Amino acid sequence: MSNGIKKESSFGIAHVILFISIAVLCIFVAWPVLLILFNAFFVNGSFNSSDFYAVLTEPETFQALLNSLFIASMTTIGSTIVGTFFAWLVTRTDLPYKKFMKGLFLVPFMLPSFIGALAWKMLLSPNSGYINTFLMDLFGLQEPVFNIYTYMGISAVEVMYLFPFVFIQVCGALERMDPTLEESARISGAGLFTITRKITIPLVLPSIMSGALLIMLYSMAHFGTVAVLGIENGIYNIPTLIYEKIHQSGGSFESIRTGTVLSTVLVVTAAAIIWAQQKILSKGHYQIIGGKSFRPMELKLRGLRYPLLFACLAYIGFTIVLPTVVIFMVGGVSTYGLPLTWENMSLDNYKYILFDYEVTKDAIINSVSLGLVAALITMFAGVMISYVIVKMKVKGKGILEFLGMLPFSVPGSVIALGVILAWSGQFGINLYNTVWIILVAYIARYMAFSLKANSAALEQVHDSLMEASRSCGASMWQSLKDIVIPLVRPGMISAFFLIFLPALRELTVSIMLYAPTTRTIGVAIYTLNEDGETVMSTALAGIALILIVVGQTLINHFTKKAGE
Amino acid sequence: MEKLITIQGVYKSYEQHHVVSDLNLDVYKGECFTLLGPSGCGKTTMIRLLAGHEVPDKGRITIGDITVVDTETGEYIPPERRALGVVFQDYAVWPHMTVYENIAYPLKMEKRPKEEIDKLVMDMIDVVGMHGLEKRLPSELSGGQQQRVALARALVADPAVMLLDEPLSNLDANLREEMRFEIKDLQRKFGITVMYVTHDQEVALAISDRIAIMDAKGQIRQMGTPYEIFEKPADLFVFKFMGVANFINVREENGEYYIGNGQQLVPGDRPVGQAAKWVLGFRPSDVTVSRTGEGLKGKITKATYLGSTMDYTIAIDGEHFRTAIETHEALVNNLMFKAGEDCLINFKALHWFDAEQLKEVEDL
Numbered sequence: 001m002s003n004g005i006k007k008e009s010s011f012g013i014a015h016v017i018l019f020i021s022i023a024v025l026c027i028f029v030a031w032p033v034l035l036i037l038f039n040a041f042f043v044n045g046s047f048n049s050s051d052f053y054a055v056l057t058e059p060e061t062f063q064a065l066l067n068s069l070f071i072a073s074m075t076t077i078g079s080t081i082v083g084t085f086f087a088w089l090v091t092r093t094d095l096p097y098k099k100f101m102k103g104l105f106l107v108p109f110m111l112p113s114f115i116g117a118l119a120w121k122m123l124l125s126p127n128s129g130y131i132n133t134f135l136m137d138l139f140g141l142q143e144p145v146f147n148i149y150t151y152m153g154i155s156a157v158e159v160m161y162l163f164p165f166v167f168i169q170v171c172g173a174l175e176r177m178d179p180t181l182e183e184s185a186r187i188s189g190a191g192l193f194t195i196t197r198k199i200t201i202p203l204v205l206p207s208i209m210s211g212a213l214l215i216m217l218y219s220m221a222h223f224g225t226v227a228v229l230g231i232e233n234g235i236y237n238i239p240t241l242i243y244e245k246i247h248q249s250g251g252s253f254e255s256i257r258t259g260t261v262l263s264t265v266l267v268v269t270a271a272a273i274i275w276a277q278q279k280i281l282s283k284g285h286y287q288i289i290g291g292k293s294f295r296p297m298e299l300k301l302r303g304l305r306y307p308l309l310f311a312c313l314a315y316i317g318f319t320i321v322l323p324t325v326v327i328f329m330v331g332g333v334s335t336y337g338l339p340l341t342w343e344n345m346s347l348d349n350y351k352y353i354l355f356d357y358e359v360t361k362d363a364i365i366n367s368v369s370l371g372l373v374a375a376l377i378t379m380f381a382g383v384m385i386s387y388v389i390v391k392m393k394v395k396g397k398g399i400l401e402f403l404g405m406l407p408f409s410v411p412g413s414v415i416a417l418g419v420i421l422a423w424s425g426q427f428g429i430n431l432y433n434t435v436w437i438i439l440v441a442y443i444a445r446y447m448a449f450s451l452k453a454n455s456a457a458l459e460q461v462h463d464s465l466m467e468a469s470r471s472c473g474a475s476m477w478q479s480l481k482d483i484v485i486p487l488v489r490p491g492m493i494s495a496f497f498l499i500f501l502p503a504l505r506e507l508t509v510s511i512m513l514y515a516p517t518t519r520t521i522g523v524a525i526y527t528l529n530e531d532g533e534t535v536m537s538t539a540l541a542g543i544a545l546i547l548i549v550v551g552q553t554l555i556n557h558f559t560k561k562a563g564e
Numbered sequence: 565m566e567k568l569i570t571i572q573g574v575y576k577s578y579e580q581h582h583v584v585s586d587l588n589l590d591v592y593k594g595e596c597f598t599l600l601g602p603s604g605c606g607k608t609t610m611i612r613l614l615a616g617h618e619v620p621d622k623g624r625i626t627i628g629d630i631t632v633v634d635t636e637t638g639e640y641i642p643p644e645r646r647a648l649g650v651v652f653q654d655y656a657v658w659p660h661m662t663v664y665e666n667i668a669y670p671l672k673m674e675k676r677p678k679e680e681i682d683k684l685v686m687d688m689i690d691v692v693g694m695h696g697l698e699k700r701l702p703s704e705l706s707g708g709q710q711q712r713v714a715l716a717r718a719l720v721a722d723p724a725v726m727l728l729d730e731p732l733s734n735l736d737a738n739l740r741e742e743m744r745f746e747i748k749d750l751q752r753k754f755g756i757t758v759m760y761v762t763h764d765q766e767v768a769l770a771i772s773d774r775i776a777i778m779d780a781k782g783q784i785r786q787m788g789t790p791y792e793i794f795e796k797p798a799d800l801f802v803f804k805f806m807g808v809a810n811f812i813n814v815r816e817e818n819g820e821y822y823i824g825n826g827q828q829l830v831p832g833d834r835p836v837g838q839a840a841k842w843v844l845g846f847r848p849s850d851v852t853v854s855r856t857g858e859g860l861k862g863k864i865t866k867a868t869y870l871g872s873t874m875d876y877t878i879a880i881d882g883e884h885f886r887t888a889i890e891t892h893e894a895l896v897n898n899l900m901f902k903a904g905e906d907c908l909i910n911f912k913a914l915h916w917f918d919a920e921q922l923k924e925v926e927d928l
Contacts, residue, residue: 464656467617470643471650472717473673478644482669486660 013476014394021385022396025403028444032418033267033410039421040260055261064241065265067151071226071237072219074155075162080212082159083166089308091174092200093299096309104316105167110548111320112505113161114224114522115541118529119323120157121228122330122538124148128337130326149232157225160319162218166211173207174200192299206280213277221266221411223508227526238262239413243512251420260421263414270409324545331539349539360540362517363524366435370520371503374442375496381443382450382495383458383488389451390458391466407448415444416512433515441509446499453498457491458484490559497555504547521547565592568725568757569614574623576609583609584782587623591725596751596758600768601778602805607761608653609782611729614759615650616643627725644673649718649726649756653733655710657702663689663713664698670721688716691750708739715747719754726751728760732767744770765806769794777802795913800921803845810851810885811922814842826881828860835916843922845915851887852910853878853899859908864901876901880909 043051055061089095090102123131126144135145147153181203185195223239230236236244242262245255301308330336332345353360388397389404410418419441424432431437461484469479507522514523521544528537569591576584583606591597599607612618614625616632624634627648632641657666667688671681689698692712702710711731718726728747732740748771751758762768768775769790776787779801786798797803814830815822821830821842835842853862853876865884866877873888894900901907 462654462656464652464654465658467612467615467643468650468652468656468658468714468717469669470617471615471646471648472670473644473647473721474669475642475644478673483658487658 014392017384018388018392018394018396018400021381021388022400022403024381025385025400025406025447028440029406029410029415029447030403032415032422032444033406035421036260036263036267036414036418039257040264052261052264055258056265058258060236061241061258061262064236064238064262067226067230067235068220068237068239071151071155071158072216074151075158075219076212076216078155078159079163079215080166080208083163083211084170084208086163086312087167087170087174089312091171093301093308094305095301095312096305101309101312102171104312106164107316107320108161109164110552111161111324111545112224112507112522112548113158113222114228114507114526115327115505115544116161116319116323117154117157117225117228118525118538118541119326120148120153122326122534123322124153125232130340149229149235151235154225154229154235157229158219158222161225162215165214165218166208169207169211169214170204173204177203209280210277213273213280217270217273217411220269221413221508223413223511224522224526227511228529238266239411239508242413242417246417246420246512256417256421259417263417266411266414267409270411274405274409327538327545328542330535331542333535336534349535350543353536353539353543357536359519359528360524360536363519363521363540364543366438366518367504367506367521370435370439370442371500374439374446374503375499377439378443378446378450378499379454379492379495382447382454383485383492386451386454386458387484390455391461391463404451407444407451410444412445412506412508413512415441416509419444419509419513432513433518435518438510438513438518438520441513442499442503442506445506445509446503449498449502450495453491453495454488457488461487493558494555497551497558501548501551501555504551505544565595567591568593568628569759570624570626571610571614572624574610574613574625575621576606576613576618577621582782584613584620587782587784589776589784589787591757591759593757594755595773596748596760596771598760598762598768598772598775599778600762600765600775600805602780603763605763605778605780606782607763607778608729611650611727611759611761615648615727616641616646647721647723649721649723651711651714651718651726651728651731653730655702655707655714655731655734657705657710657713657717659702661701662698663694663700663702663705666702666713667698667716667720670717674721684720688720691719691753692716692746707735708743711735711743715750719750719756722754723756725757725759728758730762730764733762733764740764740767747771777805797915800845800917801925803915803917804925808848808886809845810848810887811843811845811917812880812883812885813919814844816842822881823860824881824883828881830914831860831911832914833916837918839918839920841919843917843919845917846885846911846913848885848887850911850913851878851885852912853887853889853901853907854910855898855907857908859910862907862909864903864905864907867901867903874900878907878909 041047041049041052056065086105090098090105095101121129123129124146126132126147126149129144129146129148132144132146135141136143148157177200182195182199185199186192190198220237221239222237223243226235226237227240227243230240242259245258249255326340329340329345331349332347333340334344334346334348338344354364355361385400385404388394389401419437420432423437423440424430431440465483465487466479469483470476474482505522506520507526510520510523511526514520519527521540525537525541525544528534528540567590571587571589574584574587575582587610599610601607609618613620613633614627619633619640620635622635624636625632627646630641631637631639632646633639658669661669664685668681668685671684676684686698689695692715694709694712694716697705697709702713705713711734714731718728731747732743735743744767747758747760750756751771760768760771772790774787774789775793777785777793779785786793786802788796793802794806797806803809813824815825821834822828823830823844830844860880862878862880864876865879868875869891870888872891874891874894875886875888877884877886889899
């Protein structure tokens with residue numbers, strides 16, 4: 001603005017908010033990432049890309065990179081097939097109890113994949129897995145039938161708990177697709193097979209791809225499943241190798257350097273994936289799928305109706321119910337290895353970990369309080385930042401929009417490493433080995449969720465609502481308080497839960513940052529299992545599952561209320 | 565008359581695009597002043613500048629004896645201290661507040677005592693005919709009812725000036741007609757000064773004391789009473805904007821003016837001023853057709869029965885125009901023409917325009 005008025009009138013508030021928003025994102029997200037890039041490319045203060053290359057091509061590092069790619073690819077392909085098939089079943093066929101089945105297919109989201117991995121380890125480990133020993137006894141075999149400690153095993157477990165990403169996207173697209181597009185093809189004489197191939201699939205392909213990329217991104221940087229199932233056979237991916245290196249060496253320079261190089265690869269991959277996803281979603285033909293819900297054409301399954309329903313139920317039973325039951329049963333026996341019979345069950349373990357065992361008691365308190373505080377801080381920071389991005393007209397907003405994209409593309413293990421670099425005393429503040437460093441990392445990790453939920457809510461609040469209150473005599477702050485905040489409250493509440501629940505089960509970040517007294521639930525489950533305390537570990541996993549289910553029920557209750 | 569709003573030399577542009585350029589106008593106390601123009605002509609920007617939601621690049625605005633913005637001295641009064649009533653195009657009724665809470669909000673901001681707020685709000689609810697609906701949420705109201713809430717909210721604190729930005733454009737035709745009279749009634753009742761912005765010339769004619777016609781470049785083409793604007797348009801833009809218009813070409817030969825390519829003289833007044841080429845402008849209602857008597861000779865080329873009216877397209881010396889005649893009148897006077905029949909034409913009013921202007925305006 002050339003005149004002095006705009007500056008003067010808006011400087012007081014707008015620029016302060018903008019400045020705080022930029023500062024929050026810089027301190028929590030941009031700075032740690034920058035430190036990683038700096039440490040990856042600069043050795044002793046000077047730029048050195050050949051060293052970057054040398055670290056990357058070390059056999060161990062390179063293998064981890066390949067493993068990450070391989071496991072992620074297998075997981076992506078598997079999840080896409082499973083997710084698309086189930087999505088098609090519940091939207092485009094006359095499968096019985098479709099609505100119920102659709103809800104059921106979202107349940108895997110609730111089961112943290114590392115807890116699932118733990119259960120599958122108990123079921124399918126070559127030597128002592130319950131299913132393996134059962135089959136060996138039954139058929140008198142000498143060799144175990146299944147081995148979960150393989151690439152296939154890891155990918156299969158990841159597919160079980162990640163496929164809903166594709167499922168949700170494809171369901172949404174299939175439900176919102178204008179059925180007249182298919183009907184006009186049918187009127188032109190095309191058969192159902194042709195319609196599916198030529199009309200339906202091309203139209204939902206962007207959604208399938210976008211869900212697949214989401215899984216790719218998640219799996220590349222996924223710690224839990226690989227950590228639980230891969231270590232036995234020496235299968236490391238990028239996050240588990242970073243953890244192993246830093247953990248074993250107590251944070252040596254070498255290990256941090258390897259970590260930063262691998263993290264850089266992750267960040268670049270993530271950025272590329274997100275770029276590709278946005279590109280796909282913004283393609284023109286996606287617009288054919290509108291926001292309205294139509295009644296789509298249904299395929300008659302005829303004789304296959306009940307067999308397919310049974311197959312779906314069996315899938316859920318096998319991937320969700322069975323692991324959950326195993327978790328609760330193993331958590332009930334006094335020693336791991338005892339037969340899972342009713343006489344061996346007791347609640348002693350649960351009582352012990354809830355009331356007497358310091359490690360697990362601390363872990364529960366830590367996770368709940370970390371989750372609450374991180375969710376609160378991130379929720380409020382997210383409202384403020386989204387407000388600037390969505391509503392305000394200030395110079396310098398572009399920087400904020402760029403910074404706001406950053407949290408979406410930084411995987412958890414990268415954040416953890418960045419936080420170690422930023423907050424372990426090199427810059428005057430040492431939070432290492434305290435609970436605060438985990439909090440800082442959580443805020444960075446979940447900022448993306450908060451920004452998403454709050455921007456969506458703010459987009460709904462038309463500018464004129466605030467202008468009306470200004471003209472009614474309310475100051476800017478008063479208008480924010482009376483008009484904007486009440487209207488975005490549903491978005492804030494959903495942001496809160498979107499952060500609190502995942503934080504409760506967080507493993508990837510906390511495993512890199514924990515100290516003996518600052519274990520979180522995820523860390524406690526993982527380390528107890530590593531230390532051979534299988535029974536305690538699974539009992540805690542059972543408690544975690546209960547917390548998650550209760551939390552999810554609350555979320556559904558609140559979001560339903562807000563939607564009314 | 566006492567000036568209440570003065571706008572002096574106001575400029576506003578967005579990204580090099582001039583929305584308002586060098587705007588000057590005065591609004592007198594107690595009048596209903598309408599800014600009328602095509603969409604995108606900067607009239608909404610003008611309202612926002614007055615309300616203080618935008619700051620001009622250059623210029624000065626005073627309301628009453630207070631300068632609300634002056635780019636020269638750097639004075640700027642924020643929206644909340646301008647004490648205006650504003651009604652927005654999309655109503656901007658707060659969805660989380662009841663009708664009562666919406667209307668009470670301006671009074672609450674003034675920190676009036678609770679009993680007074682209660683009385684004023686209930687009175688206002690009666691005035692806009694929303695009695696019994698005060699506990700409803702906006703989602704439970706129709707568009708027209710939401711509009712009434714918006715009006716009540718703008719009026720309740722008894723502002724000296726009310727700004728209305730296309731408040732009727734989201735309503736259906738019947739409701740629009742009803743509401744425009746209600747707005748006019750409210751304005752008279754409260755003796756309030758109204759600045760009204762619209763692209764709908766019928767609404768503008770119906771409610772305004774004075775109208776300013778704005779073109780797409782944000783410049784004012786004519787200012788005057790509804791009668792002046794409609795009957796004595798300053799230029800072709802205003803004439804065309806105020807309703808359906810016919811234009812026919814005129815040929816000048818030896819100081820005389822002939823219609824089209826024929827030999828019939830243009831009746832009535834001669835043009836004033838200079839132009840390379842002239843066109844005649846007139847409204848369908850300014851034409852009378854007959855079978856006998858005086859008049860220019862023409863031919864009916866198309867006759868369409870539209871129920872209450874007959875719509876004719878008439879050719880005269882290579883030029884075409886449209887007119888309408890009430891079916892009842894046509895029946896009584898034997899004026900039910902068929903395509904191909906000859907007719908005689910008389911004009912009640914003709915406007916001379918520079919043909920160059922026509923080209924310019926047709927781009928709009």
